[in-house]
Amino acid sequence: MFAQNVNDSTFRYNSENEQLENPKIKWEILAPVGIGIGAINYSMYKYYQRAWWGEERTKFHTFNDWNNADMNIDKIGHLYGGMVLTKLSYKLYRLSNVSEGWSMFLSSFTSLSFQMQIEFHDAYFKKWGWSWWDVGANVAGAVYPNLQKMWTPLQAVNLKYSYHPSQAYKDGWFDYWIKDYHGFTYWLTLDVNSILPNAADKFWPDWLNIAFGYGVEKVKLGKNIYNSAGNPLGEREWYIAFDYDLVKLFNPKSEWLRELLETLNIIHFPAPAIRFSPSAIYYGLYF
Incomplete structure (x- = not known):
């Protein structure tokens, strides 16, 4: 359980890592x-x-x-x-x-x-x-x-990212991918097993997490990007979805594959999702 992890965990750097031998x-x-x-x-x-950085320069x-x-x-x-x-x-x-x-x-x-x-x-x-x-x-x-x-309990909460080229990007509103905020979704993921009672662990796969997503629409389209009250004209989008822990899903035996899957865990891969704001939409797979 999460509470037990909090009580049992000390700062791992002080316990485990002091045993390292100063390798060459x-x-x-x-x-x-x-x-x-x-x-x-x-x-x-x-x-x-x-x-x-193609805009007008000025002082700091x-x-x-x-x-x-x-x-x-x-x-x-x-x-x-x-x-x-x-x-x-x-x-x-x-x-x-x-x-x-x-x-x-x-x-x-x-x-x-x-x-x-x-x-x-x-x-x-x-x-x-x-x-x-x-x-x-x-x-x-x-x-x-x-x-x-x-502090190991923090490992239960992570941030991931997914991207799909938005229609605004395809229509030429943005000249660089990095400006295509319409296609970005950031996901706050939660390791469900870390908060479940021990008796419930067996009912939830340890590789399956819950993710809460945030994205935007209709930002910076046209000259008017704020309303008369000074608030942005875009829309905030909120999602809930399943998410995968790739290391736990595949349980790799080799160290290099484990490192690869840990690296890929920074990405939210396609999964069933529900957008619940500004309107409800169900996605069989959302990326």
């Missing part, structure tokens, strides 16, 4: 990892430069973009992006035999480095600016995966 770092792996991270960072920078400034025209789905994107960067870079550091503690620190640092350079660039563009909401989401995303390692 595999520089033949770490060096390419560092070069690869740098190359990915450069590629992301150039992509953002084309997609976002802040702005409050809470409840913006994107209806805050971009904030969830910052949170999710931070989590993904931390998870992936952690695996790469561990593959290089960097110690558990340093891998946790460096993975969060790497994630924040990726994200914060974008914030600094935004701060010099008139249309954007330094957003403390974005920064907060970046920090939360960068540290949450490592908090999950330290």
